[in-house]
Amino acid sequence: MIANPETTANANKRLVRRLVLLTVGMFAFGFLLIPFYDVLCKITGLNGKTGGRVEVVEAVKVDESRTVTVEFVASLNIGAPWEFAPKVARMQVHPGQFYQTHFWAKNLADQPMTGQAIPSVSPGLAASHFQKIECFCFNRQLFQANEGKEMPVTFRIDPNLPADVRTVTLSYTFFRIDNAGS
Amino acid sequence: MSTASHAHDHAEDHGHDHGPPRGLTRWIYTTNHKDIGTLYLLFSLLMFFVGGSMALVIRAELFQPGLQIVNPDFFNQMTTMHALVMIFGAVMPAFVGLANWLVPMMIGAPDMALPRMNNWSFWIMPFAFTLLLSTLFLPGGGPAGGWTLYPPLVLQTGDAFPFVILAVHMMGASSIMGAINIIATILNLRAPGMTLMKMPMFVWTWLITAYLLIAVMPVLAGSVTMLLTDKFFGTSFFNAGGGGDPVMFQHIFWFFGHPEVYIMILPAFGIISMIIPTFARKPLFGYASMVYATASIAFLSFIVWAHHMFTVGMPLAGELFFMYATMLIAVPTGVKVFNWISTMWRGAMTFETPMLFAIAFVVLFTIGGFSGLMLAMAPADFQYQDTYFVVAHFHYVLVPGAVFSIMAAAYYWLPKWTGHMYDEKLGQWHFWLSTIGVNVLFFPQHFLGLAGMPRRIPDYALQFTEFNMMSTVGAFMFGFSQLLFAYNVIKTIRGGAKATDKVWEGADGLEWTLSSPPAYHTFTTAPEIR
Incomplete structure (x- = not known):
């Protein structure tokens, strides 16, 4: 409230300093949300991101009684001049057993190009139960001009996959990563 | 909106007032809260017509199925720019303008606490919008990925992209400066005896809104900065190819976006809480509960952002949390509606x-x-997401919500600001044409949405034709009746029947103790509040 002008000016200065600090703090908070969400998704296994390479393969009992359908989807990010498709659209698998399938990709440009496939699993909560021991998505793939190749994925479904999940979709999006086309 | 001569008359009446300087520099250099309020309000009126014209382009194209008037890319630019202009150019500056005019007069303060910054926060706006609107003439056109700027789509914007980001930064800076100013004014410049719980509701809602602005505008600034670096500097905040995640943007954006919708409605609640008691000739029912309801809505607005993204693939627990938290907002909002009705x-x-x-x-x-x-019901939302039902919903809360409250405020305080009564008959015509127009415009969109018509698409299936035609007729009716409003406002500024100091029989509050129009400088000595 208005007292004398001098104390008001001081009060204004103090309040403005705090509010500017709050503004700067909230700007930083926006950026902090990124690591915060990354950690949250890692802990909870949300977001359909599969884990990295499975290094240690523990033997687990194959659950012959259960069949899960695995669907494969391939898509291209914009500005990626590739041909990209799964060799088979779907497979029936038993949890615990390893399977291998292939994706076909071809560079349609007349120059060498590097691509990176980014996997995503749906439903999101199945992602942590989708284990890959070999995948072309682990590395960047270099394609010579007009080169086409078959690229393998070796995976298994963890028998701990929740019982209500009967279909798992593995989707790859191919990104061109030389000259960082977005 | 006092013109130079009127304020000058009053300067002579009161003898202690030098009145405003004359000419264009008055408006450029001004640090007077009344002048800046006027500038904000006129700027917002201009942007209302700019954004409205874009809406009419959209509705004209949607009058019939097929493509008639504009190409799809321009249509998308229109939907994007319409939203950006209306949100940041029309609704928000109008509320800031009202705060500038009214908050000092309502709390008995001589001016805003930081007058020079006040000048700055207004004069950033014309530059921001020149920048934004100029993108329509750049190669590749303006932004066309929707006002929500979702990557990766928005990263395909052409040359316009950095201009849009810079414009958003400037609008954000302007809003933050305005908010800091309003908080400093309310907390430090209240007249002796004006305790927080004696403040008029409009002042209360603005205090809370200003805090919301400071909390979320920097987050928007951060998120668009990340878009900028993703596009030009090779970062991968939202680029999956580099380990980022496009859904992350949606989380950050809506952390800003949901409080933003309350930024656009809380001051409206304040205005309505001032007007209804005046014309019901009763004090506001449940003042304290209104204050607490406003604060609860502001708090809840921070924990419901993901209801905008129910379909991105959240776990059930997340859907349930955001669903219930969202529904909870209906409680304080219901309190407000009941209080308004009880006041009447x-x-x-x-x-x-x-x-x-x-x-x-x-x-x-x-x-x-x-x-x-x-829409808050997660299972139902999967059906409604991205349909015209959503369009109908947010236009109902923004047009006959926020925009009507601004118009109510303009009619209510215009006699105080200008010293002239507006043309009541014209006002009534404007009201009825707007109200009928807005319902013909938006009500059929509910049905279109429920039937599955997607939003942001320039063409549609044949069975949607009738409701779209209805909606377009309503749009033109609503749009053109706003010319009556502009005419009435200008007419009132230029002259008209003399308004009394109290203007309305039931009016209550410090601003009504001042002359109409108020002197250029008011409350240089603070009034005593009982």
């Missing part, structure tokens, strides 16, 4: 234009609130 209950009501707009606000905003509750 057995009041000696009269129906001047501001009151008509206020009553229409209560009814139509509540319809928008109910469709919001429908």
Whole structure:
């Protein structure tokens, strides 16, 4: 409230300093949300991101009684001049057993190009139960001009996959990563 | 909106007032809260017509199925720019303008606490919008990925992209400076005896809104900065190819975006809480509960952002949390609606234009609130997501909500600001044409959405034709009736019947103790509050 002008000016200065600090703090908070969400998704296994390479393969009992359908989807990010498709659209698998399938990709440009496939699993909560021991998505793939190749994925479904999940979709999006086309 | 000569007359009346300087430099250099309020309000009126013209382009294209008037890319630019202009150019500056004019007069302060920054925060706006609107003439056109700027789509914007980001930064800076100023004014410049719980509701809602602005505008600035570096500097905040995640943007954006929708409605609640008691000739029912309800809405707005993204693939627990938290907002909002109705209950009501707009606000905003509750239900939302039902919902809360409240405020305080009564008959015509127009415009969109018509698409299937035609007719009716408003405002500024100091029989508050129009400098000595 208005007292004398001098104390008001001081009060204004103090309040403005705090509010500017709050503004700067909230700007930083926006950026902090990124690591915060990354950690949250890692802990909870949300977001359909599969884990990295499975290094240690523990033997687990194959659950012959259960069949899960695995669907494969391939898509291209914009500005990626590739041909990209799964060799088979779907497979029936038993949890615990390893399977291998292939994706076909071809560079349609007349120059060498590097691509990176980014996997995503749906439903999101199945992602942590989708284990890959070999995948072309682990590395960047270099394609010579007009080169086409078959690229393998070796995976298994963890028998701990929740019982209500009967279909798992593995989707790859191919990104061109030389000259960082977005 | 006092012109130089009027304020000057009063300067002579009061003898202690030098009055405003003359000419264009008055408006450029001004640090006077009344001048800056006027500038904000006129700027917002201009942007309202700019954004409205874009809406009419959209509706004209949607009059018939197929593509008639514009190509799809321009259509998308129109939907994107319409939203950006209306949100950041029309609704928000209008509320800031009202705060500038009214907050000092309502709390008995001589001016805003930081007058020079006040000048700055206004004059950034014309530059920001020149920048934004100029993108329409750049190669590749303006932004066309929707005002929500979702990557990766928005990263395909052409040359316009950095201009849009810079414009958003400038609008954000302007809003933050305005908010800091309003908080400093309210907390430090209240007249002796004006305790927090004696403040008029409009001041309360703005205090809370200003805190919301400071909390979320920097987050928007951060998120668009990340878009900028993703596009030009090779970072991968939202680029999956580099380990980022596009859904991350949606989380950050809506952390800003949901409080933002309350930034656009809380001051409206304040305005309505001022107008209804005046014309019901009863004090506001449940003042304290209004204050607490406003604060609860502000708090809840921070924990419901993901209801905008129910379909991105959240776990069930997340869907349930955001669903229930969202529904919880209906409780404090319901408190407000009940309080407004209780204020009117057995009041000696009269129906001047501001009151008509206020009553229409209560009814139509509540319809928008109910469709919001429908959208809050996660399982139902999968059906409604990205359909015209969403468009109908947020236009009901923003047009007969926020915009009607601004119009009510303009009619209510215009006699105070200018010293002239507006043309009541014209005001009534404006009200009825707007209210009928807005319902013909947006109500059929509910049905279109429920039937599955997607939003942001320039073409549609044949079975949607009738409702779209209806909607377009309503749009042109609503749009053109706003010319009556502009005409009435200009006419009132230029002259008209002399307004009394109190203007309205039932008016209550410090601003009504001042002359109409108020002197250029008011409350240089603080009034005593009982």
